[in-house]
Amino acid sequence: MLSAEEYVRRVVAELQSVRSGCLTAVERTAEAMARRVLQGGKLYIVDDHSGLTSEAVGRAGGLMMIQPLTTTDLGEAGIAAPDILIMCSRRAENASMSILARDARQRGVYVVALCPSVEGSDTLRLTHWASAHLPVPLDEGVFTTSDGQEVCPISGVVACAMLWILTAAFIERMHLHDKTPHLWRSIKLPDSRSFNEQAMSDTLREGY
């Protein structure tokens, strides 16, 4: 039934399925990421215009160490083992993202795919190449209009939550290794400027 409440009910159901089905995978992925960072790995993120790179980079409460991947030439960018690449896609069947994931894996990069699950293992599916896959809902609207248009997707908001769930687990894993990563403080807080300058300086020195 078309309503705001039904939209939220669907989002909450997806979040509950993340809780019952994905938290173990999230923790395992976060630990693998932390171990790579402890070996000197850098953390990158890329998306298919879904906004998750913008959400993660330079964000209050987010990781200072995370960088947007701005090229497909990983060699030129010097991206290789033990680096990490988080790849966010609304579709698992995504040729350009799959090729990038393949190239990254061939260079020893740990690739985390945030995308829907799909059947099979076609090489043009992002999940085929990922080191770890954290599933998000299929990118389709919750409601269907009379002209057949599916509207009001839940995939974006659930993927956004999944990104921060993974980040939370990573922060905790790094802390357990006695290497708490530096975070951005909201620029609206009075002491944010000096805090962020110091934290960025520490991030550049320590790598996390």
Add this chain to the structure above:
Amino acid sequence: MLAERYLELATGLAQKVVQQEMPSIRKAARWCAQAHRAGKRLWHLDIGHFPPSETAPEREGNPGLFTPLTYRLEDVQKVEQGDVLVFGSILGVFALSVDICQQARARGAKVVYIGSPVDKRVVPPQHPSGKRVADVVDLVIHTHVPYTDGALTEAWMPTPACPLSGFANALVFWMLNAEVLRLLKAEGSKSV
């Protein structure tokens, strides 16, 4: 575990929005449906990190009710009497945000704010008038995120971690779309 706690907070926030904000969402939806029916325009501007891409007109599943407005004062000239502007921002304390919302209202539009305004003593507004966005709009839909934006706090954390505002603002945007579509369908709009 922090991951599980974030998940609980995101779930709780979604439920809290339903429990506490439905009257405001329904009111905003009525204004939007009324404007849409009258051939007026619905504008959307969110200055967050995630919402601009998630709510873009070309995003699959966007029913196209809203037209994006850019974060420039000149762009408010497009807003006309009878339109509705839905403005998203975490705290709504930037001077330009206040100016945009004030001008849109002065031009005869209804202005709806999606965000989490806090006491001015906690986060001082940057507008010379001392006003926040919440002080100059017709309606606030509260997203209930912490003013630090980070949802997770631990004694060992240098600052609160993992924001909720991107999730919250996108959630409310889609809720509002669903409610406007429901009203239009109830009124017999052919395309809904």
